[in-house]
Amino acid sequence: AQSVAQPEDQVNVAEGNPLTVKCTYSVSGNPYLFWYVQYPNRGLQFLLKYITGDNLVKGSYGFEAEFNKSQTSFHLKKPSALVSDSALYFCAVRDIYDKIIFGKGTRLHILP
């Protein structure tokens, strides 16, 4: 069965520092991987995805993610964090039936 794991419930980063939010996946076949962000009392906003091609994927708001097949990881990164990046981040994988399977989420706190 397809699954994703986000090992950190919370990540704290000082503003201006680089950030990483970790995600590992377990899939059969080629993975379709996604990152979404959720602000308080809001729905999910799409950030970026990996389907095929370059292992480094660039997305919205300066975020990027690196697909690593050997480590089955898809970590979300940003070179310089902003306070406005504080939110709940979900890693997700699309299964063979086209539904999305989400991780539990990682709460990102950017400290001013």
Place this chain on the structure above:
Amino acid sequence: DTGVSQNPRHKITKRGQNVTFRCDPISEHNRLYWYRQTLGQGPEFLTYFQNEAQLEKSRLLSDRFSAERPKGSFSTLEIQRTEQGDSAMYLCASDHIAADETQYFGPGTRLLVL
């Protein structure tokens, strides 16, 4: 606004009452998905439609839950005889089978069952 819309945004009801939520997908999208998100968890799949056909239902979707998409456009999710455990955020998403693989989400309907 051409995104996914959901109504109402919030619903408070008493246990045992019926509630109905509506989702309007992005207009050119032919697939529509419902998810449920409880506090501290990621969204969990409930069901999805391709055009008007309901193609898959999760085991989470008990007999008290029913979803429709009668004309292949908007969808409704009804919960009968609500229970306190139904309190959650109900999210709708849409995409197009022939387009990119990205599901776009609405703002959600937050349900509180008292």
